[in-house]
Amino acid sequence: xxxxxRDRETLHVRDVDNAAVAVRGEFAVVDDAVEMPRPIDESxxxxxSELQFPHAVCxxxxxxxxxxxxxxxxxxPVALPPGEYVVDVDAEIKVYLxxxxxxxxxxxxxxxxxxxxxxxxxxxxxxxxxxxxxxVGSMTVPDEPAAIAEAITHLGAAHxxxxxxxxxxxxRGHPPLLEPxxxxxISDCLRADVPETGIELAVxxxxxxxxxxxxxxxxxxxxxxxxxxxxxxxxxxxxxxRLPEQGVERHLPAMPALESDVERxxxxxxxxxxxxxxxxxxxxxxxxxxxxxxxxxxxxxxxxAPPDERxxxxxxxxxxxxxxxxxxxxxxxxxxxxYDSLETLPFLLDRxxxxxxxxxxxLEGKELVERSLxxxxxxxxxxxxxxxxxAGAPSGTAIDARTPTESGxxxxxxxxxxxxxxxxxxxxxVKPELRHGRTHGWLAEGVPIDVxxxxxxxxxxxxxxxxxxxxxxxxxxxxxxxxxxxxxEHDDVAxxxxxxxxxxxxxxxxxxxxETAELARLFESENDFVHYIxxxxxxxxxxxxxxxxxxxxxxxxxQTFFLNACGSFYEGKTLVEKGSVAxxxxxxxxxxxxxxxxxxxxxxxxxYGFSIERAMRLARRRIMxxxxxxxxxxxxxxxxxxxxxxxxxxxxxPLPDGQRARSRSRRTGSRTDSRSASTTRSRPRSSGDAxxxxxxxTFDCYSTRTTGSYYVPHAEATAATLxxxxxxxxxxxxxLAALLENTEAAVIYDGDVxxxxxxxxxxxx
Numbered sequence: 001x002x003x004x005x006r007d008r009e010t011l012h013v014r015d016v017d018n019a020a021v022a023v024r025g026e027f028a029v030v031d032d033a034v035e036m037p038r039p040i041d042e043s044x045x046x047x048x049s050e051l052q053f054p055h056a057v058c059x060x061x062x063x064x065x066x067x068x069x070x071x072x073x074x075x076x077p078v079a080l081p082p083g084e085y086v087v088d089v090d091a092e093i094k095v096y097l098x099x100x101x102x103x104x105x106x107x108x109x110x111x112x113x114x115x116x117x118x119x120x121x122x123x124x125x126x127x128x129x130x131x132x133x134x135x136v137g138s139m140t141v142p143d144e145p146a147a148i149a150e151a152i153t154h155l156g157a158a159h160x161x162x163x164x165x166x167x168x169x170x171x172r173g174h175p176p177l178l179e180p181x182x183x184x185x186i187s188d189c190l191r192a193d194v195p196e197t198g199i200e201l202a203v204x205x206x207x208x209x210x211x212x213x214x215x216x217x218x219x220x221x222x223x224x225x226x227x228x229x230x231x232x233x234x235x236x237x238x239x240x241x242r243l244p245e246q247g248v249e250r251h252l253p254a255m256p257a258l259e260s261d262v263e264r265x266x267x268x269x270x271x272x273x274x275x276x277x278x279x280x281x282x283x284x285x286x287x288x289x290x291x292x293x294x295x296x297x298x299x300x301x302x303x304x305a306p307p308d309e310r311x312x313x314x315x316x317x318x319x320x321x322x323x324x325x326x327x328x329x330x331x332x333x334x335x336x337x338x339y340d341s342l343e344t345l346p347f348l349l350d351r352x353x354x355x356x357x358x359x360x361x362x363l364e365g366k367e368l369v370e371r372s373l374x375x376x377x378x379x380x381x382x383x384x385x386x387x388x389x390x391a392g393a394p395s396g397t398a399i400d401a402r403t404p405t406e407s408g409x410x411x412x413x414x415x416x417x418x419x420x421x422x423x424x425x426x427x428x429x430v431k432p433e434l435r436h437g438r439t440h441g442w443l444a445e446g447v448p449i450d451v452x453x454x455x456x457x458x459x460x461x462x463x464x465x466x467x468x469x470x471x472x473x474x475x476x477x478x479x480x481x482x483x484x485x486x487x488x489e490h491d492d493v494a495x496x497x498x499x500x501x502x503x504x505x506x507x508x509x510x511x512x513x514x515e516t517a518e519l520a521r522l523f524e525s526e527n528d529f530v531h532y533i534x535x536x537x538x539x540x541x542x543x544x545x546x547x548x549x550x551x552x553x554x555x556x557x558x559q560t561f562f563l564n565a566c567g568s569f570y571e572g573k574t575l576v577e578k579g580s581v582a583x584x585x586x587x588x589x590x591x592x593x594x595x596x597x598x599x600x601x602x603x604x605x606x607x608y609g610f611s612i613e614r615a616m617r618l619a620r621r622r623i624m625x626x627x628x629x630x631x632x633x634x635x636x637x638x639x640x641x642x643x644x645x646x647x648x649x650x651x652x653x654p655l656p657d658g659q660r661a662r663s664r665s666r667r668t669g670s671r672t673d674s675r676s677a678s679t680t681r682s683r684p685r686s687s688g689d690a691x692x693x694x695x696x697x698t699f700d701c702y703s704t705r706t707t708g709s710y711y712v713p714h715a716e717a718t719a720a721t722l723x724x725x726x727x728x729x730x731x732x733x734x735x736l737a738a739l740l741e742n743t744e745a746a747v748i749y750d751g752d753v754x755x756x757x758x759x760x761x762x763x764x765x
Contacts, residue, residue, distance in 0.1 A: 002042040002093065002128050011044070013093055015130035019641050021093040023126065024052040024113075030123070037063065037086060038096045039160055039171065040127035048124060050117040051097070054643070057090040057712060057720065058105060058114050061281060069105075070285070071114065077106030087116060088282070092645045094170050096127035111742060131645075131706060134466060135174045135346060137190055140181035143339045145205035147184040149224040152214050154186055155349060156221035157193035162307050164277035166219070167270060167708035175218065175346040180339070197221045198308030200242040204254075208337040209239055211345070211355050212259050213252075216266045218349045220311065241265075246312040259356050263329070263436050264319045266354070271326050272297070272314050274708060274722055279303040286710060287719040291325055327724025331636065331704045332437025334358035334451070336444040344443055347459035351636055352707045354437055358444035360430040422537035424567035427587045438724075439613055439704050441635060447569070447587075449627050452613045452635030455576050459634060462581045465528075465559045474505035475528045475640055477607075480519065481512045482534030482543060486592060489533050489564065492600040497531075500607040504640060516548040523550070523575065527558045529639050531603065533595075536565035536586075550574040560612060560639050564599045566590055572632045582612040582633030594623040604755050608744055609642025611635060611704055618649070618746050621753050636704040646711055646723055648745040649700040650756065654693065655730065692732045695763075697739070699727040737763035 004013045011023040031045035058071040063084040071078050080103045087097040087105065097116060104117050136158050141151045158173035159166045166172055176190060201217050203209045205226035217224045222241075237254035252261045275292050278284060279299040292299050295317055302310050331353040335341050348355060432448035434440055440451040447453055477497050481490040490510070497508045514522065519541060522530060535542035540549035541563070550556070550571045556579035563572050563585050572585035584602060598619045605615035613635030620626030699713040702723045710720040713727045721727050731739065740747065740760035747754045 002130050004042065004044060004128070011046075011126070013042075013095075013128050015041075015093055019092040019131060019645075021054060021091045021095060021128070023095070025050050027051065027124075034125055036096055036098055036125060036127040038088075038127060038129070040096065040129050043125060043127045045123065045125050047121050048118070049121045050115060051124065052108075053089045053095060053114045053116070054091045055107065055112055055114060056645075057284065057710075059088045059284070060103075060105060061086045061088070068283075071105050071107070077104050079104050089114060090645075092131070092641055094129040094131065096125075096129075098125040098127070099123065129170050131170050134463065135177045136193075137187055138177035138179055139187075139190065140179045140183065140185035141342060142182055142184060143180070144184075145207065145210060146226045148207070148210055148342065149203065149226050150184060151178055151186070152210065152217050152345075153222070153224045154190050154194050155214075155218050155346060156195075157190050158350075159221060162195045162197055162221055163280070164273040164303055164310070165280055165282060167274045167277055168282065169706040169708055172350075172352075172708075174350045177346055178342050180342060195221055195307075197223075198243060198245050198306060199223065199311060200225065200244065201239065202227050202242070203239040204237065206337075207339065207341075208255055208357060209258055211335055211337050211341070212255070212357070213239055213262055214345060215349060215352065215354055216262050216269075219266060219270065219352070221307065243308040243312050246308050248308075248312045248315060250315060256357065259435060263354055267326050267329055268317065268319055268322065269311065269314050270352075270708070271322065271722075272317065273310075275299065276302045276310070284710060285719045287721050288325055288725065291322060295321065325725075327702075327722055328438050329354055329436055330702060330707055330724060331439050331441065332356055332435055333441040333454070334432065334444055341443060341456075344454075344456050344459055347462075347634075351704055353441070354435070356435045358442065358446070359433040360446055360448055361433070363429060363431050363449075422535075422539070422542075424536065424589055425538045425570050426567070427569050429587065438702075439635065449630070452582070452631035452633070453573070454634055455573070455632075457579075458576050458581050458637075461559075461576070461579055462634060462637060464579075465581060474507045476526070477501075477506055477508045477529045477531070478522060478527050479508070479510045479531045480514055480522065480533065481510070482514060482519075482532070482541070484512075486533050486595070488592075489596040489599040492596065493531055493533075493603040496600060496603045497607060500640075503643075504607070506607070506640075513544050515545045516543045519543055519548050520553055523553055523556050523558050525557055528560065529606070530558050530561045531599070532561065532563050532565065532568075533599070534565050536563060536568040536571060538567075541565065541568075541571060550578065553578050556580050560633075560637065562599070562602060562606075564590075564595050569630065569632070576633040580633060582631060582635055582637045584612065584616050585630055585632055587628050587630060590628050591623075597622040598626075598629060601753055605647075605746055606639050608647070608755075609638055609640055609644070610647040610746070611638045614647060614704075618753050621748070638703075638705070643744050644701075646701045646703050646706070646709065648711075648743065650740075650743070650745045650747045651698040651700065652736065652747060652749040653696045653698075655696055694730050694732055695736050697729045697731050697736060699729075701727075733763040737761070 002013060002015050004011055006029060009024055009026055014020045025048050027046040027048035029044060029046055034043050034045055036043060060069040060078060060080055063086060069078045082102050084100045089095040099122050101122050102119055106115055108115060139151050141147050155175040158175045160171040199220050199222040201213060201222040201224045203213055203226060239252040239258060241250040241252060252258055275289050276299045278286055278289060280303050302313060331351055333348050333353045334356050337357060427447055430446045430448050432451055441454045442448055442451040443454050479494050481487060494510050500506060501508050532541060537547060540547035551574050556575050559581050561575060561580060561583035566586060566589040568585045569587055572583045575583060601619035601622055602615050605618055613631045616629055616631050620629045701711040709723045711723055712720050737760045740756040743756050745756045747756050747759050
C-alpha cells in the first residue's frame with residue numbers, strides 16, 4: 001500500500017514499510033489513479049515545468065520504439081527529443097514519469113538530486129511502486145506432506161511475472177500466509193494466479209526435503225508434488241526436477257546433499273535471470289553481462305522464452321563455469337523440519353532465504369573466547385564477516401557470568417564490567433554448522449553463535465507493525481538510562497538519534513531512572529525502538545525499585561530494541577514472544593567501555609537503514625569479545641530507511657608504495673551481497689601525481705530484504721553491479737575524501753568501524 005500527501009512544493013510518498021520518496025517542484029495535482037504502462041501501486045497526475053527526485057539510477061524509455069536513454073552518473077545531461085516517454089527513477093520507492101514532449105534529465109551540482117525539466121508546463125503522470133508488500137491472501141494447510149507440497153506450489157502466485165524480471169524485488173510480492181488447519185483450503189483467486197510454467201518438482205513425502213526445496217520451487221513457480229503423486233516418479237531418497245515439454249529431467253540427491261544441489265541451482269538460475277532481464281524494458285548496463293557472451297547464451301531469445309525453455313538452457317551451464325561471478329547468497333535460515341515451522345515459510349521465501357536443516361556441535365573449552373579474538377583481529381583490516389563454520393552433533397555449553405578477564409582475555413586496569421551485584425543469567429550456547437549464506441537465521445532449538453535467533457512470533461509481529469505504519473506517524477525512539485554511571489553511552493546514542501531526527505521523521509525521547517511500572521508501560525506502549533542502558537539480572541531488567549521481568553508484561557508493543565545490559569538474552573527473547581520483531585542482546589557480562597562502543601556504533605547503523613543483524617555485526621567488530629552480543633527475532637528487519645536504498649559498507653586499505661601508480665579501478669565478484677540500485681557519486685577526480693598516497697576502496701552494497709537489485713558506486717564505475725558483488729577502486733586521498741563526504745556508508749578502516757562523513761576529514765589534503 002502506498003499513500004501520498006502534498007506539502008506546499010513537495011509530494012511526500014510513503015509505503016507500509018516506512019520507505020519514502022519526496023518529489024519536489026512547483027506543480028499542480030490534476031488527477032489521480034490513472035493507468036500506466038508499468039506495474040504500479042499508486043499514481044497521481046500533475047502539471048509542472050520541473051520536478052526533482054532523490055539521486056538514483058535513472059532511465060528514459062521512448063514509447064512506441066526501442067529507444068532507451070540512461071543518465072550517466074558521471075556524464076552530461078540527457079536531452080529527450082519530442083516524443084512520448086516513461087522515465088524510471090529507481091529510488092526507495094520506484095517512481096515512473098509518463099509524459100509527451102521534450103525534456104532534459106540531469107543531476108544537481110551536489111549530486112544529491114535528479115531534475116527532470118520541460119520547456120513549458122507539461123502534464124506528467126507519476127506512478128509509484130513499493131518494494132515491499134503485505135501477503136497476498138492466505139491458505140489453510142493440514143499436517144500432510146502432500147498438502148504442504150500443493151501449498152508451496154501456490155506460494156509463487158505472489159510473483160508479478162514468470163519472466164526474468166521477477167529477479168527485481170518489486171516484481172516479487174509477499175507469498176500468501178500459511179495457516180494450520182484440518183483441511184487444505186486455497187482460494188480460487190490464488191489458484192488462478194499460479195502460472196503454468198511447465199516446471200515440475202517431485203520430492204519425497206517428508207518435511208525436510210519439502211522445506212529445503214521450497215525456495216527453489218517458489219522462485220521457479222514450479223508445480224510441487226510428493227513422489228507418489230507424480231506419475232512415473234521413482235526417487236524415494238532424492239528429488240526430481242522435470243520439464244516435460246523440453247524433454248528434460250534432472251535427478252537431485254537425497255539429504256543432506258540435496259541442500260547443496262538446491263543452493264547451487266537456485267543461485268545459478270537467479271544470477272542468469274539477472275543477466276537475461278537486461279534484454280527487456282527494465283534492463284541496465286550490468287558489469288556481469290559479459291558472462292552471457294562467454295557462455296554463448298542469447299539474452300534476447302531467452303528473455304522471450306517460456307520459463308521451462310529458459311530453465312532448460314540454464315541447466316546446461318556448469319555451475320563451475322560461473323561460480324566465481326555469483327554473488328554470495330544473502331540469507332540462510334536453519335529451520336526445524338516439522339509442521340510447527342509451516343507458518344514461517346512464506347516469510348522466509350519473501351526474503352528469498354535458503355533453507356537448511358539445523359545442525360550443531362559443542363563449543364569446547366575457551367573456544368568462544370578464541371573465536372571472538374580471531375574475528376576481532378581478522379577484522380582489524382578486513383571485510384564484514386558473518387561468522388565461522390562448524391559441524392557436529394547437537395549439544396550445549398554454558399556461558400558463565402564471568403568477565404572476559406576470567407575467561408582468559410587480559411584487560412586494561414580501568415576496564416569495568418557492566419554488571420550489578422546480582423546474578424546474571426547464563427546461556428547454553430552451541431556452535432552451528434553454517435552452510436552457504438552471508439547472513440544466518442536460526443528457527444530451531446538451541447542458541448547458536450554467529451546467527452540471529454529468530455522465532456515464529458517475530459514474523460507475525462512484523463505484519464502488525466506494517467499495518468500500524470500505514471498511519472504514517474514518525475519513528476518513535478526511546479532511550480532509557482537506568483544507571484547514571486553509564487551516562488557515557490546515554491549521551492552518545494541520544495546525540496546520534498537526535499542528529500538523525502533532523503534528517504528523518506523521528507521522535508526521540510530520553511528517560512532516566514525508570515521504575516518497574518514505568519519501564520513496563522514503556523514496553524507496552526507503541527514505540528518503534530527502545531534503547532535500554534543499565535543492568536540485567538536473572539530476575540529481569542534492573543530499576544531503582546526492583547527488577548522488571550519481561551514475562552510479566554501483558555503485551556509488548558515496542559517494535560525493536562537494544563538491551564545493552566549484561567546477560568539480557570532471555571529478556572530480549574521474551575520481548576519478541578510478547579510482540580517485538582527483533583532486538584539486540586548480550587549473552588553474558590560485558591565491559592562498560594565495550595558496551596559504549598557497541599551501543600554508539602549500533603545506533604548509527606540502525607538509524608541509517610541497516611538491518612538489526614547487520615548493524616550489530618558491524619558494531620561488535622569494535623570490541624574483542626564481539627560474540628558476547630547477539631540478535632533475537634527477525635534479524636533482517638530494519639527500523640528505518642537510509643538515503644540510499646541499500647546499506648553500504650566501504651573498506652579502505654592503504655596501498656604499498658609499489659602499487660600506488662597501478663590501474664586506478666577494478667571490479668571483482670569474489671564476495672557479495674544483494675538488492676536494487678544504490679547509486680552514489682563522487683566529485684570530479686583530482687589529477688594527482690603517481691606517487692600520491694592511494695587506497696584500495698571496496699564497495700559492499702546489499703540488503704537481505706531486496707535480492708536481485710543493482711547499484712552504481714562512487715568513483716569510476718562505468719556499469720552497474722549486482723548487489724552482493726563488490727566493486728573495487730584505487731583512489732587518491734582527495735578522491736577518497738570526496739567519496740566519503742558524499743556517501744552514507746559504514747567504513748572499515750585501520751582496524752575500526754566509522755561512519756563515512758566522520759572520516760572524510762582524515763583524507764583531505
